[in-house]
Amino acid sequence: MGFGQGLSGLSAAAQNLDVIGNNIANSATVGFKSSSASFADVYAANSRVGLGVQVSGINQRFSVGNVKVTGGQFDIAIDGAKGLFRLQEKDGSLVYSRNGEFFADKNGYIVNAQGQQLTGYVGGADSTTLGALTVPTGNIAPRATSEATTKANFDANAPIISEVDIPEQLGAVTLTPADTGVPDAPAYYRVSSSGTLSWFDAAGNATSSPANGKYTSGNGLQVELTGGQIIAGSFDTNAPNNAYAAAQTGRPFSPTDPKSYTHSLPIPVYDSLGNTHQLTQYFVKRDGAAGLQSQWDVHYTLDGLPVNEPAGGGPVQMVFDSAGRMISAAETTIVMNAPGFAGAPAEPLAIRLDYSGSTQFGGGFTPSFTQSGYPTGEYSGLSIAATGEVIAAYTNGETQIVGVVALGDFRNLQGLKPVGGNAWIETSESGPVLVGRPGGNGLAVLKGQALEESNVDMSQELVNMIVAQRTYQANAQSIKTHDQVLQTLITMR
Known part of the structure; x- marks a missing residue:
């Protein structure tokens, strides 16, 4: 029994070292999620002594890695814990990944290094149709100014x-002599650029000046005229119907x-x-x-x-x-x-x-x-908005939303099955995928021209490696000790 216990310990420690080694090997893999081994003891029925240890599961840590700005036109990072890229294989099957290293293939599809196509809502910002996202080609249609x-x-x-021609309009003012208090007939005047008054009758013919003396104008202002010129006081030439206007x-x-x-x-x-x-x-x-x-x-x-x-x-x-x-x-x-x-x-x-x-x-x-109008323009580049919109830019300065990146989420991420290529597939244990737009329904937002780095903590992995090594050595020592005890029994007489 003792040999079996030690052997199970060696096997478990070796598998733990495999997990740690895999983490370290993928420390530079974009979007990689590190794993850890879980262990459980083994007992036979009605046995009070354990039979050793077994690896009960390999658990992946879906914590968020650091987001690094790359400047790559098609690079996308998921900036948050919830959400995975929804990728389509050539046979139409779906896989999920946190690796956002994408580029455009010869057919215009946005793909990763494995040739898997990035999917989303195609056909515009309000589309609900899921499909493979593509880079636009050709010119954007012009818009007539409306x-x-x-x-x-x-x-x-x-x-x-x-x-039309407007004849000269003479100013008119009614003067009331101070000595009579009886208003005179309206007096018509013109003001020269030097301020000199000239007097006219209602028909515009030059006429003699009003008499010398003191007057009250129609708006109550006091004036004194000598030779038809104002020598004291004033009257308001800007009052209604009093303003003089040149032709x-x-x-x-x-x-x-x-x-x-x-x-x-x-x-x-x-x-x-x-x-x-x-x-x-x-x-x-x-x-x-x-x-x-x-x-x-x-x-x-x-x-x-x-x-x-x-x-x-x-x-x-x-x-x-x-x-x-x-x-x-x-x-x-x-x-x-x-x-x-x-x-x-x-x-x-x-x-x-x-x-x-x-x-x-x-x-x-x-x-x-x-x-509101613009001319036609050629496609010049692509950018990704935080909420997933794939925005095409054109040489006329206009932009157009050609699709929206879709993210998938699962109730039990540990139930996903790794298939290599930094991707997982849906299983009965993970539950069905929940598809949505970034930033909605609790899903993370995106960051364009950036990538999510591996979440491997190198210092922690090295410590884990030392512990696993000591565990392996201790189990080996356990087998050696049982061997020595057995030898002692065999040599007894």
């Missing part, structure tokens, strides 16, 4: 531009006449073929209608050609109140029926324009804009 936003401050002090020459809007508009803003837009066009917005400050503080007309050209104005037959009107806030509708839609070039016809281009947030303050014209 929306554009313009947020700007329009200069409140910009001069008004009139479409203006009308300038109907024309994109070729810079004096016919106040500001212009060119922005790029794209048609259904991805061709670039220049949409130019022209802003013209107008004299506001009664009760309105300020009005701006907006005209449009596409590649220098006029664009049909929106429904209503005229330019878009932007109206601002006395606080500089826009009080008119912020959105409008313009349509270009044939935006394409010769030989490259494109679909009609309808763009919803949004001016929300625009202001009119006493400052410069400060525009900003966005638009």
